[in-house]
Amino acid sequence: MVYELFYWPEIQGRGEFIRLVLEDVGADYVDVGRLPASRGGGYKRLVSALEGELAPYAFALPVLRADSIVVAQTALITRFLGERHGLAPEGERERLAAATVALTIADLVSEAHDTHHPISVEQYYEQQKPAARKRAQAFRSKRIPKFLSYLEGILAANGDSLVGRSVSYVDLAAFQVVAGLRYAFPVTMAKLEPEYPRLVALHDRIAERPRLATYLASERRLPFSNEGIFRRYPELDAPAPRRNQRRTATKKPRKRRRK
């Protein structure tokens, strides 16, 4: 059987979490969107697949098809693949822990996305820059540290991998968010990374896994870009200019718990 990954062809985006798992387990797969249109690939095929052959359960890409099985939602797809190919812990308790981490990383990814699209996915970044700057500031100062501390804390408790005794799909996801955050927020990450040595070391170990090292050096690994989830807009990485700083400093943020 050949897996079919349906995802936008020009970007890493959410699809990259799935590509990493497929590559690491050496799965036989087709990256449908990246095929030429003559072989059933391209943008039009993806859109018509979402409305047709992948309906009714897939709401958005990425979607994975494995024969008659259609799975959407990144964290669910990576869990599905990981458990099928020995890239997941055994046992219910640890499988649920892994799924919990995968979904928490998915939340981090969504929040990274919303730094450049805080108002609407239907509009360009350039149409929502003032809100983006504010959301990015909160993301840099509160959310990145909170998520990275969470991952670091798991590694401190569990050892060299996030769940169980060996590498699983969630370690690959952790690698990808570190890489993505480094691309999007280089100034912020340079400052923060020394506080998360276990996570940085995990990132480096994952990058050296033989199949992944080959993949990452290949043309199959698309570059990060400002069309993807992790985007490098210097104004979203830098501290606010002085005038704004003074203005926001008067509004002292009060603690809120997450609902």
Place this chain on the structure above:
Amino acid sequence: MVYELFYWPEIQGRGEFIRLVLEDVGADYVDVGRLPASRGGGYKRLVSALEGELAPYAFALPVLRADSIVVAQTALITRFLGERHGLAPEGERERLAAATVALTIADLVSEAHDTHHPISVEQYYEQQKPAARKRAQAFRSKRIPKFLSYLEGILAANGDSLVGRSVSYVDLAAFQVVAGLRYAFPVTMAKLEPEYPRLVALHDRIAERPRLATYLASERRLPFSNEGIFRRYPELDAPAPRRNQRRTATKKPRKRRRK
């Protein structure tokens, strides 16, 4: 075994999706946060549990504990309970379809949350009202219809339940989002609902399930409120005032695909 649900005691919030499943299957459970402090409940216990007994895998509430199993992330918890108690389809293909729907509904819930918190969860709604108004407008005009069409389309394809031949935990989740959207966006929903008759009918059928009907009429069902995920701020439900309408009308939103 008694399930322990860890969630904020005063709100429906994300915890409500789990309460509905626990109630519908007649599970023996404790809503830990709602116990008096003298019996191990209350806000302090929840915070210390997150940092202690529920660590390291739970990032945020809600969290469910079942003996030595700790699960976080709403969609994962409801799947776990649903599959254990016959409130989920059988078979891998349909279980994955159900999990896909549950996670898509979770995305809708997060987007509903972000209408009142588009900038930062660390600040109050009142500190982010201008962005909230814009995000809510996009949510009302684009996202609610997109998500509700998705659910309606599934029902059109599958019948009286979202996945498989009988009611599952995702049907309960669909009930809850319809109820929540009605609370938060009554004007918008009154206008939109006629377009989604199957979804509205599903909502009504779920509300009539004997155990849920008892629960919904009981004090265990907390009221919706402006402390939860679905909040009723009339300014986020109403069309923008005329001056804003004219201004946004000049910026014609261009289509963007979701990453």
